Amino acid sequence: MTFLKKLSIIAMGCALAGPILMANAQTQQQASAPSQKELASKPWMNTRLGAHERTQLVLKEMTVDEKLSLLMGYFGTDAPWKNFTRPEESYPQSAGFVYGVPRLGIPNIWQADAGVGVASQSGPNVRERTALPSGMATAATWNPKIGFDGGAMIGAEARISGFNVLLAGGVNLVREPRNGRNFEYGGEDPYLAGVMVGHQIKGVQSNHIVSTLKHFAYNDQETGRFNLNVNIDEAAGRMSDLLALQFAYEIGNPGSVMCSYNRVYGVYGCESDYLLNEVLKKDWGFKGWVMSDWGATHSTVPAANNGLDQQSGFPFDVSAYFKEPLKEAVMNGWVSQERFNDMAGRVLFALFDKGVIDNPVPKGSNNIDFKKHGLISQKDAEEAIVLLKNDKLLPLTKSVKKIAIIGSHANVGVLSGGGSSQVYPLGGMAVSGLGPKIFPGPMVYYPSSPMKALEARLPDTRITFDEGTNIQIAATLAAESDLVLVFANQWTAESVDAANLSLPDNQDALIAAVAKANKKTVVVLQTGGAVLMPWLNDVGAVVEAWYPGTSGGEAIARVLTGEVNPSGHLPITFPAAEAQLPRLKVDGYPEVKDQRFDVNYTEGATVGYKWFDAHNHTPLFPFGYGLSYTDFEFSDLKATVKNDQLNVSFRVKNIGVVAGKEVAQVYIAPLNTKWEAPKRLGAFQKVDLKPGESTQVSVVVDPRLLAIYQSESKTWKIAKDQYEIILARSAIEPQSTAKVKIPARTLNVNGK
Numbered sequence: 001m002t003f004l005k006k007l008s009i010i011a012m013g014c015a016l017a018g019p020i021l022m023a024n025a026q027t028q029q030q031a032s033a034p035s036q037k038e039l040a041s042k043p044w045m046n047t048r049l050g051a052h053e054r055t056q057l058v059l060k061e062m063t064v065d066e067k068l069s070l071l072m073g074y075f076g077t078d079a080p081w082k083n084f085t086r087p088e089e090s091y092p093q094s095a096g097f098v099y100g101v102p103r104l105g106i107p108n109i110w111q112a113d114a115g116v117g118v119a120s121q122s123g124p125n126v127r128e129r130t131a132l133p134s135g136m137a138t139a140a141t142w143n144p145k146i147g148f149d150g151g152a153m154i155g156a157e158a159r160i161s162g163f164n165v166l167l168a169g170g171v172n173l174v175r176e177p178r179n180g181r182n183f184e185y186g187g188e189d190p191y192l193a194g195v196m197v198g199h200q201i202k203g204v205q206s207n208h209i210v211s212t213l214k215h216f217a218y219n220d221q222e223t224g225r226f227n228l229n230v231n232i233d234e235a236a237g238r239m240s241d242l243l244a245l246q247f248a249y250e251i252g253n254p255g256s257v258m259c260s261y262n263r264v265y266g267v268y269g270c271e272s273d274y275l276l277n278e279v280l281k282k283d284w285g286f287k288g289w290v291m292s293d294w295g296a297t298h299s300t301v302p303a304a305n306n307g308l309d310q311q312s313g314f315p316f317d318v319s320a321y322f323k324e325p326l327k328e329a330v331m332n333g334w335v336s337q338e339r340f341n342d343m344a345g346r347v348l349f350a351l352f353d354k355g356v357i358d359n360p361v362p363k364g365s366n367n368i369d370f371k372k373h374g375l376i377s378q379k380d381a382e383e384a385i386v387l388l389k390n391d392k393l394l395p396l397t398k399s400v401k402k403i404a405i406i407g408s409h410a411n412v413g414v415l416s417g418g419g420s421s422q423v424y425p426l427g428g429m430a431v432s433g434l435g436p437k438i439f440p441g442p443m444v445y446y447p448s449s450p451m452k453a454l455e456a457r458l459p460d461t462r463i464t465f466d467e468g469t470n471i472q473i474a475a476t477l478a479a480e481s482d483l484v485l486v487f488a489n490q491w492t493a494e495s496v497d498a499a500n501l502s503l504p505d506n507q508d509a510l511i512a513a514v515a516k517a518n519k520k521t522v523v524v525l526q527t528g529g530a531v532l533m534p535w536l537n538d539v540g541a542v543v544e545a546w547y548p549g550t551s552g553g554e555a556i557a558r559v560l561t562g563e564v565n566p567s568g569h570l571p572i573t574f575p576a577a578e579a580q581l582p583r584l585k586v587d588g589y590p591e592v593k594d595q596r597f598d599v600n601y602t603e604g605a606t607v608g609y610k611w612f613d614a615h616n617h618t619p620l621f622p623f624g625y626g627l628s629y630t631d632f633e634f635s636d637l638k639a640t641v642k643n644d645q646l647n648v649s650f651r652v653k654n655i656g657v658v659a660g661k662e663v664a665q666v667y668i669a670p671l672n673t674k675w676e677a678p679k680r681l682g683a684f685q686k687v688d689l690k691p692g693e694s695t696q697v698s699v700v701v702d703p704r705l706l707a708i709y710q711s712e713s714k715t716w717k718i719a720k721d722q723y724e725i726i727l728a729r730s731a732i733e734p735q736s737t738a739k740v741k742i743p744a745r746t747l748n749v750n751g752k
């Protein structure tokens with residue numbers, strides 16, 4: 001499947017998609033205990049039995065065709081150029097659909113993308129839902145509870161919308177800062193990313209629906225994603241990309257995992273025995289099912305035997321490999337009966353295990369408490385926004401009489417990231433006609449206006465808006481104002497990487513001119529990830545708002561005015577120049593259609609701040625960085641090893657005059673042992689403190705973060721050494737250090 005073909009499917013599918021059949025608002029269906037009569041005929045409906053036993057019971061009753069039906073997924077959107085009409089039972093403009101086995105009580109599977117909310121494929125009848133801030137933003141909260149609450153909100157909306165399997169849970173490591181999908185993921189550190197996304201998955205599944213860990217694995221750039229082949233040292237992979245997925249898997253316990261488009265070690269992600277059978281199913285013990293990404297299945301026998309359980313999103317693939325060809329393969333013994341049962345059994349297991357079968361989703365409606373969900377999204381955004389620079393311009397005070405707001409349609413809305421994760425907001429887009437006409441467009445602005453939210457909070461201030469398209473006009477307005485807020489943005493989207501880390505559309509020149517006209521310039525960024533800031537020394541303050549979700553305007557205004565004290569910390573490094581990165585440009589960029597190429601991750605596990613540390617590069621802003629309107633003091637750092645566990649404790653005190661939240665970060669640096677980098681993030685804790693208040697924090701470091709992975713023995717080995725424990729406010733702002741001797745230890749592949 002080429003990128004262009006995919007574009008056409010989506011574009012044409014969207015143009016002709018039917019009306020959304022969601023008029024019948026229905027209340028959530030509650031699980032009701034099956035009757036004695038039902039249990040006699042369907043013993044697998046007995047909720048007292050375990051998911052495994054129930055699976056075996058129902059499998060015995062299923063015909064070959066019924067098992068097959070569970071293994072073949074369809075696109076939930078029409079694709080007329082391929083003569084494809086979505087299954088009648090699917091929801092229009094949805095990602096996918098799989099036929100269940102109603103006679104046995106096995107429901108259909110309705111799939112929606114759901115990285116930041118219940119998404120729709122583009123077209124005339126999108127479902128309007130609540131969008132959280134981007135995944136990157138949620139990671140910037142460093143608050144697992146925010147991750148969980150957001151996931152739970154998405155899961156609740158999905159259930160009401162009639163979806164029972166969500167394609168949420170993206171945790172590809174931010175290895176390439178120009179990757180167009182970084183906004184969907186959890187940042188550059190395996191532990192932070194895994195913890196945050198793991199909690200989001202857990203939140204989704206708390207609604208008795210399935211969430212999907214993706215994209216398995218190494219889909220770290222969009223350029224050539226269907227054709228590229230990743231090579232990485234096996235152990236380095238286990239300590240980086242795979243470790244992020246492993247943490248998210250352990251915490252979230254997802255029902256399904258989506259294999260990725262790209263090849264790894266020469267083999268497609270969706271037919272990689274190494275990735276699917278060995279790492280995921282054998283080493284990690286995954287019991288749910290592996291579904292392919294849309295258009296990522298390339299065969300029947302190799303795919304099935306190497307670990308793919310379900311083909312997704314037909315007709316994105318060349319063929320319906322898991323339909324008749326799979327039946328044929330099973331009848332001929334090319335795919336064993338045992339494996340065939342395992343494939344169907346894995347789907348059933350996850351549906352039983354996550355409560356999908358016992359808690360059937362109602363017919364889709366839009367009977368949603370948008371107000372309540374909007375507040376969940378807002379809270380996430382408020383903890384995600386990172387204050388990068390502040391020369392006492394913020395918080396804004398009522399004494400500022402004339403404010404100019406320039407750029408990014410900040411008079412009407414906030415930006416979101418594009419592609420299959422796109423959520424369409426209640427009330428429609430704030431600006432229409434922007435971005436590509438076909439996938440991954442459109443460019444969607446949510447109707448949450450930062451300007452209106454500021455006006456409500458600063459009633460005596462005259463606020464004037466200028467689009468920023470004419471630099472001279474913008475600079476003149478800036479010169480006439482007491483303070484300027486420049487909203488600058490970088491729209492990123494699935495399927496395309498950023499050409500470079502500069503703000504697009506001449507915005508650097510706009511900011512420079514405005515800052516020259518008025519020193520009191522605050523830049524508010526809405527970006528997918530890191531950008532360069534050639535104007536940094538000339539502006540008074542910088543705020544990174546990411547893609548802040550459907551309540552983003554309110555969240556930005558609350559942070560700018562100090563109603564909320566900023567507490568976001570960067571989940572990625574902001575480089576000072578692209579020359580500091582492992583590669584000068586994205587491999588294969590600009591993309592040449594159908595061209596195969598290798599991406600060699602020679603940097604191994606030395607990703608993000610680890611690369612910067614190892615090469616003594618000073619970033620523009622380090623990983624973990626974030627300012628506050630108050631100050632914190634760290635003390636009493638202690639590190640001890642007890643029962644083989646590294647415990648770190650310390651105190652944090654708010655020594656300023658306003659309440660605030662701080663992210664205490666614990667980095668570990670071995671004194672003699674060589675790691676992939678001088679130090680690793682070992683643990684973190686967000687604390688919420690009133691002025692003068694202090695709190696005692698105690699964290700435990702996962703032993704894998706102290707170890708080196710050994711491929712041959714599949715073990716994690718901790719070297720006997722003295723380790724420095726660094727309590728810090730970012731990767732380069734140590735506050736206190738301690739030393740601890742850690743004995744040698746060998747752990748199994750799961751760090752046990």
Ligand code: BGC
Binds near residue numbers: 095113214293313420
């Ligand atoms: C994306 C997946 C997504 C799927 C279904 C693919 O293009 O890579 O993340 O879940 O489409 O929309």
